[in-house]
Amino acid sequence: MIDTDATGRKAAPAGSRARPIDNRALIRAGVIAVLLLLAIFALPPLMSGYYTDTMTQVAIYSIVTLGLGLLVGRVGLYSLGQLAVLMIGAWVGARLLFATSQPYILVLIEAGLVTMIIGSLITLPALRLRGLYLALITLMLAGGVIVVAATLNFPNGGGGFSGYNGALLHIPAIRRPSYAGTDPAFYRFCVIVAIVMFLLVFVHLRTKPGRSWAAIKQSEPAALAAGINTTVYKMWALALSAFVTGVAGALLAGADRELFSIDFPIQNSISLLAVVLMGGAFSLAGAVIAAFLQAFLPALLQIWGVPNDWLIILFGIGVMQVLATAPGGIADQFPKDMKRLYGLISRLWRRPPVSRPEAVPASGGDRP
Amino acid sequence: MPSWAEFQPYIVTGLALGGLYALSGVGLVVLYRATGVLNLAFGAVGAMGAFIAYSMIQAGDPGWIAWITCIVFAGVVTLGYGMLFGPALAGRGPLVQSISTLGLALVLFGVIDLAWPTTGGQSPSISFPTDNGGFSVGQLTVNWTQVIALALGVVITVGTGAFLRYSKLGTAMRAMANDREITATLGVPVRRVEAAAWLGCGLLAGIAGIMLADLSALDDTTLTFTVVISSLAAALIGRLRSITVTFAAALVIGLVHDLITPITQISNYQDMTPFVLAAIALLVMSRTQVMTRSREEG
Numbered sequence: 001m002i003d004t005d006a007t008g009r010k011a012a013p014a015g016s017r018a019r020p021i022d023n024r025a026l027i028r029a030g031v032i033a034v035l036l037l038l039a040i041f042a043l044p045p046l047m048s049g050y051y052t053d054t055m056t057q058v059a060i061y062s063i064v065t066l067g068l069g070l071l072v073g074r075v076g077l078y079s080l081g082q083l084a085v086l087m088i089g090a091w092v093g094a095r096l097l098f099a100t101s102q103p104y105i106l107v108l109i110e111a112g113l114v115t116m117i118i119g120s121l122i123t124l125p126a127l128r129l130r131g132l133y134l135a136l137i138t139l140m141l142a143g144g145v146i147v148v149a150a151t152l153n154f155p156n157g158g159g160g161f162s163g164y165n166g167a168l169l170h171i172p173a174i175r176r177p178s179y180a181g182t183d184p185a186f187y188r189f190c191v192i193v194a195i196v197m198f199l200l201v202f203v204h205l206r207t208k209p210g211r212s213w214a215a216i217k218q219s220e221p222a223a224l225a226a227g228i229n230t231t232v233y234k235m236w237a238l239a240l241s242a243f244v245t246g247v248a249g250a251l252l253a254g255a256d257r258e259l260f261s262i263d264f265p266i267q268n269s270i271s272l273l274a275v276v277l278m279g280g281a282f283s284l285a286g287a288v289i290a291a292f293l294q295a296f297l298p299a300l301l302q303i304w305g306v307p308n309d310w311l312i313i314l315f316g317i318g319v320m321q322v323l324a325t326a327p328g329g330i331a332d333q334f335p336k337d338m339k340r341l342y343g344l345i346s347r348l349w350r351r352p353p354v355s356r357p358e359a360v361p362a363s364g365g366d367r368p
Numbered sequence: 369m370p371s372w373a374e375f376q377p378y379i380v381t382g383l384a385l386g387g388l389y390a391l392s393g394v395g396l397v398v399l400y401r402a403t404g405v406l407n408l409a410f411g412a413v414g415a416m417g418a419f420i421a422y423s424m425i426q427a428g429d430p431g432w433i434a435w436i437t438c439i440v441f442a443g444v445v446t447l448g449y450g451m452l453f454g455p456a457l458a459g460r461g462p463l464v465q466s467i468s469t470l471g472l473a474l475v476l477f478g479v480i481d482l483a484w485p486t487t488g489g490q491s492p493s494i495s496f497p498t499d500n501g502g503f504s505v506g507q508l509t510v511n512w513t514q515v516i517a518l519a520l521g522v523v524i525t526v527g528t529g530a531f532l533r534y535s536k537l538g539t540a541m542r543a544m545a546n547d548r549e550i551t552a553t554l555g556v557p558v559r560r561v562e563a564a565a566w567l568g569c570g571l572l573a574g575i576a577g578i579m580l581a582d583l584s585a586l587d588d589t590t591l592t593f594t595v596v597i598s599s600l601a602a603a604l605i606g607r608l609r610s611i612t613v614t615f616a617a618a619l620v621i622g623l624v625h626d627l628i629t630p631i632t633q634i635s636n637y638q639d640m641t642p643f644v645l646a647a648i649a650l651l652v653m654s655r656t657q658v659m660t661r662s663r664e665e666g
């Protein structure tokens with residue numbers, strides 16, 4: 001059984017799981033549903049064009065961080081090449097949108113599938129290797145794909161395989177679905193696609209693949225001994241992650257309307273992993289937090305006039321801090337810190353009667 | 369297909385580049401064997417050192433002081449990181465420890481971009497006095513910097529091999545590569561040996577940074593990522609173990625990378641060389657992989 005987050009697992013004593021968990025799960029589902037409804041219906045009229053664009057990016061990047069969090073947190077595969085996968089998805093999506101007049105949703109699925117196939121083929125050599133090797137080969141992959149993208153360029157309505165025409169004076173915008181042509185409508189569309197992707201991953205986590213991934217993460221030899229086909233399930237995780245990231249890429253093509261390879265600098269490949277670790281790789285909520293870190297903070301800094309480099313520095317410090325002291329990331333750490341704060345405040349409040357208040361649980365770092 | 373004469377100059381530049389990749393790869397492998405950490409901030413540390421040296425030269429300091437500052441800076445920063453985060457992350461496995469060095473890389477990358485913003489116009493560069501002198505072989509001209517780069521690669525590889533084989537500290541490092549716990553029980557000061565490995569790796573990063581700033585370009589993205597990726601590929605082909613194989617692989621990567629330049633059809637893709645070579649090597653090697661519950665598992 002895989003819990004959505006570590007706090008739930010720790011808080012509930014082993015014996016009395018059934019009823020309180022049910023209640024809590026219901027409450028949690030209710031809160032999530034309300035938040036999502038707010039995000040879809042209440043938010044667009046309140047936001048300016050700038051924030052609508054930003055929140056669209058957040059929705060799209062939440063799919064990317066979802067895919068990476070799945071690999072890192074659930075299977076223990078550290079991928080540094082997720083940006084490359086996103087680029088492949090965006091390229092395929094843009095190419096298909098220019099070349100065909102298929103419905104947008106069909107293009108999303110096709111881009112996801114093509115990305116899945118390419119991503120799986122490329123990571124195939126590293127699949128049989130242990131963690132560190134996979135991380136390294138994916139870093140090189142990111143470097144390689146960025147080189148290819150810089151040469152091939154993103155499609156801009158030209159002909160041929162690459163769909164790029166450098167001599168084009170008027171670059172046509174990448175099309176959006178007819179029912180989501182405006183920015184707020186496309187934002188809603190992105191949120192809904194993101195919800196579908198989260199559900200897709202959630203279903204995987206709650207069924208056999210999720211259990212197999214958990215076993216592989218604990219120990220690959222043990223999982224193998226338990227009869228789990230580790231190669232197939234690792235491949236499965238990579239394929240699923242590449243699929244959702246490919247879908248996100250195709251969404252990105254529609255959101256940005258024109259794509260350039262300089263929009264995907266190689267340091268983003270690393271900062272993506274950094275935000276996923278900071279947000280919390282072990283929970284789905286962490287993916288959303290990571291998306292805010294990745295896509296919302298830069299927009300905010302731009303308004304404040306702070307150079308984006310500060311953010312890179314912050315991510316660097318954050319990833320070191322998270323790995324050293326709080327492996328669960330913000331999604332795991334924030335509730336703990338709040339609980340601690342609450343404990344501290346309530347201790348101040350009623351100091352006289354209690355001789356020695358119960359010990360405050362220590363912060364993270366208990367994961368081996 | 370270009371003629372042979374067009375390839376010739378790229379043999380020289382390729383070997384020089386390969387020598388520096390070899391030096392970097394050896395630094396990475398030694399640190400990895402001694403501490404279990406793959407220092408992914410290797411390039412960033414060298415890049416920052418090179419930028420500091422550039423600023424010092426601009427300010428009028430003599431060149432050699434700037435070069436030494438670059439090397440010392442890289443050594444100190446790497447040592448500082450190792451002292452600070454080495455113990456905190458010890459026992460978390462090589463994967464987590466290596467990912468953590470990416471944090472350092474990001475921090476340095478951000479600082480470089482802040483302190484030396486890329487402006488239009490002339491880009492910063494570093495040149496050695498040895499760039500101008502040289503000799504010629506046939507029609508080829510070879511400058512001394514290129515000779516130094518290749519020589520450094522050879523000297524560092526041979527020197528490190530001898531150091532690991534014959535010196536007491538080197539023996540301790542090899543012992544730690546095998547088993548950290550047993551080494552500690554034998555009375556080896558584990559922390560101090562690790563510190564030495566971090567310092568050594570940092571100094572090599574500084575040397576690689578300043579040399580590449582001259583031979584390649586003083587550009588933060590290139591120095592931070594291209595260098596790390598190329599030398600990582602070499603180290604990977606050496607299975608993060610053999611410095612001889614790493615050296616050979618680095619030379620091949622440098623050579624292939626530069627020899628592609630005149631072939632216009634694929635010259636745009638030359639930066640993919642390390643990835644392609646490492647992927648092929650991994651594919652071949654993984655055929656004989658044995659799964660064990662070793663420390664290497666993340």
